[in-house]
Amino acid sequence: MIRGDREEHAVLCSKDKTYDMKIADTSNTLLFIPGCETPEQLGADKPTSNIVHLQIAGVAKNFWELRRCRPKLKKLKKLLMESPYEGPDTEQEQTSANSKYATEDLLDQVQASEEEIMHQLETLKACQIEGYWRILDFDYEMKLLNHVTQLIYTESWSFNRVPLSVCLQELGPLEPENMIEHILMSYGRKYTDEGDTYFEMKEEKICRGIAQMLLNNAVKFSLSEFQEVWQQSVPEGMITGLDQLKGLALADYSSKPETISLLNIEDLPEENQERFNTLFKIREKWTEADIVPYIQDLCSEKQTTGALLTKYARSSMQNGIKVYNSRRPIS
Incomplete structure (x- = not known):
């Protein structure tokens, strides 16, 4: 399937992969001949020496070159957030189905393969309610x-x-x-x-969810205070750790006192340059440990985070630690 709205660059989707489409020229002109059979297709029992006159239906001097690309899944969350599910009591007040999407609607509007969309729905913790995919409030x-x-x-x-x-x-x-x-x-x-x-x-999922709830209510949180409140808020027997918050929250060890704030990877731009611009607007210099969770999903099949940093960032040493800043001025 070729997918994309009028203002989007078209992509081609198979059952489980997404490809960018680009027109490429060919020096060998391609002829389209309906009903044309090669000697192999004719078989041994049919004569191959006869000349057959056929009409050429079309000529092509270029073709579509497909290049594997990341699925464009940001739109999926945006669509589902139009009508988050807040429970049966609130649902009775909302009778409109205009902002609800079934699987066919998502396949029609999101530039990704069916398998990739289904995987992302699972990541977003979406569920089907009365035939429509919904994200819980x-x-x-x-x-x-x-x-x-x-x-x-x-x-x-x-x-x-x-x-x-x-x-x-x-x-x-x-x-x-x-x-x-x-x-x-x-x-x-x-x-x-x-x-x-x-x-x-799963301990990590529960601790991460509770951390998000705590951070949702504050622009910045004292790191030590947050860690104390967080540990008290999770179920008894579970142990919290900042490693559980990769791609969700960002700690600032340079401020006095040290702070932590919400920075959810799901809210960052999808395109590489836009992602790096946004990150460098948030923080001028990043350590590799801090920035990697926010760029890991940008890597293609054979690409590493190191290659992305080489392309979009410049490294330097600060107090004996390697840090990265933008290659271009950030307005």
């Missing part, structure tokens, strides 16, 4: 997660063995059952044991 998502973690604490369950049936039974009166199962899927791994369904809850 973040406050509602945290409310559901809190219900689940509270139940785990009350029942003294292991985070590795959370029974689905009991969760549905206990939390069903509070929230729709499909939402309870969805939040378990989003923050855990589903498995079956002796015919019963369980979930292994």
Whole structure:
């Protein structure tokens, strides 16, 4: 399928890959001849010595060259954020389906293959509600997660063995059952044991979600204070660590006191140059450890973050540490 709106550069999508399309010239003129058969197609039983007169239907001196490219998935979140799901009570007030998208709508509007779109929907923790793909409103998502973690604490369950049936039974009166199962899927791994369904809850995902909730409410947060509040906010037994926040939050060790703020990779531009411009506007100089989580997704199949930094940034030494700044002036 060729996909793209009028103002977008067209891309070609297979079932699982996306390609940029570029016209390339060829020195060998291509002739289009309907009904033309080669000797191999004619077979041994048909004579090949006869001259057959055929009409040339068209001539081509160029062709489309395909180059594998990253899927353009930013639009997917933008479309889904038009109508985030805030729970059954709020949903009854919103009757319009104009800003809701089924799989066919997303395939029609997003420049990516079906497999890439489905993978991104999973990354965005989207779910299907009445045939439409929806992203949960973040406050509602945290409310559901809190219900689940509270139940785990009350029942003294292991985070590795959370029974689905009991969760549905206990939390069903509070929230729709499909939402309870969805939040378990989003923050855990589903498995079956002796015919019963369980979930292994993922520490990193839960800690990351709670950190985002805390950082959403502050422009900047004292790093030490944040780490203390964060550890107190996660379920008992879970250990927080800044490694869990790669691509979500940025710590500033040069300020006094040290601070941390939300910087979600999902909100950054998709194109390489725009991404680097945005990052260098946020911070003039970056260490490799800080910038890599924010450019890793820009790498193509055979490209490394090192190659991207060489192309878009200039390195220098600052207090014995290698830092990167923009190759071009940032207005």
